[in-house]
Amino acid sequence: MEKPIIEIVETIDTTQVYDELSDAKSGGICVFIGTVRDFTDNESVISLEFEAYKSMALKEMAKIVDQASAKWPLNKVVIRHAVGLKKVKEPVVIIGVSTAHRDACFTACRYMIDTLKETVPIWKKEMFKNKSVWVSAHP
Amino acid sequence: MEKPIIEIVETIDTTQVYDELSDAKSGGICVFIGTVRDFTDNESVISLEFEAYKSMALKEMAKIVDQASAKWPLNKVVIRHAVGLKKVKEPVVIIGVSTAHRDACFTACRYMIDTLKETVPIWKKEMFKNKSVWVSAHP
């Protein structure tokens, strides 16, 4: 695998990921983009605010890439999370993988977003009209 | 689901797909891009040439979108295949889906590329240094 791109940024540029993953040895590229949705549990969401323990989050993201590349033959990987205030439709995370065959890029991409949500120290606050809630904080 | 984008084109612009799929009701976008790989069975591929029975291919692509949207709650869909001569690293197909939750976008995207490869009347010729081969034509 080539050196992965692992970043925490203010703003995600979705147009650059294809160039970052394009690869002569790859026949398949799978990209997942997480975006801000306008409703949660029937309540209208105004925006999300993301906060990261940046140094640790980058280490945990690197572990996810290492785990995925041990499980599947990956050629190029991008894993990039945004922080700060994000409005409806804005991208908050982008994960992309290029592999020789399509099965591995789908499976690895899915593994990486699922694991990121479980282990990477990033927190999301949902802003509603009259309140704000740290997601998953309470049972 | 909004009206899907179903196209057969000369050249795929990978930078436009995010705007086409971006959607206030979607928290997840999954995009698959098929690209030209430099090797097949240890032989160096120079280029691929794609040919389509265009009118029928568009109908079959529309059927795939209908089947996927009957199985999963899709918000926006793009399915775009290229024809003509494609060099190594060039995109030949792009399939993208936006959904409320990520499970459906991964599953639907995978279903659509798998089905496209089985049913859509498009043919690929691999150009090697000294020969060319219609892929899958012979057992």
Next chain:
Amino acid sequence: MEIILFGIARDIVGKSSLDLSSYNEKPHSVGELIHLLNDAYPDFNKLSSLAVAVNGEYASLEAQIGQKDEIAIIPPVSGG
């Protein structure tokens, strides 16, 4: 009756469509058409599969075909 040919089917026949008007026995069904092609161009027998589309839809071997139908030979597809 003109048959549209794609991919390796075009290579086997050597042209992009096949005019059956000069044939004595015109095929009346998809099955008869495939039989005719396999006889006239034995390389069709070597393909992994061979389908026929009538008016842009995959057709069964029993499907009837007539002068006004758009008929296309669909060798094994390999898009994506």
Next chain:
Amino acid sequence: MEIILFGIARDIVGKSSLDLSSYNEKPHSVGELIHLLNDAYPDFNKLSSLAVAVNGEYASLEAQIGQKDEIAIIPPVSGG
């Protein structure tokens, strides 16, 4: 000994870090630190989970902590 606080942990304590130097009983392990936090700020007991990172790695309850370690409270993560 300074503890870095994120997300709802910062909201519960009311600041982005907690200085334990004024506390009589200093925690020597992650478990003791969590115990101390639960006592001092009962809202920590209401969280779905509570982890502690020592020098940027998730640490077990038995992990020892000292003056020079970078210690952070990790409430339930919700990235992505």
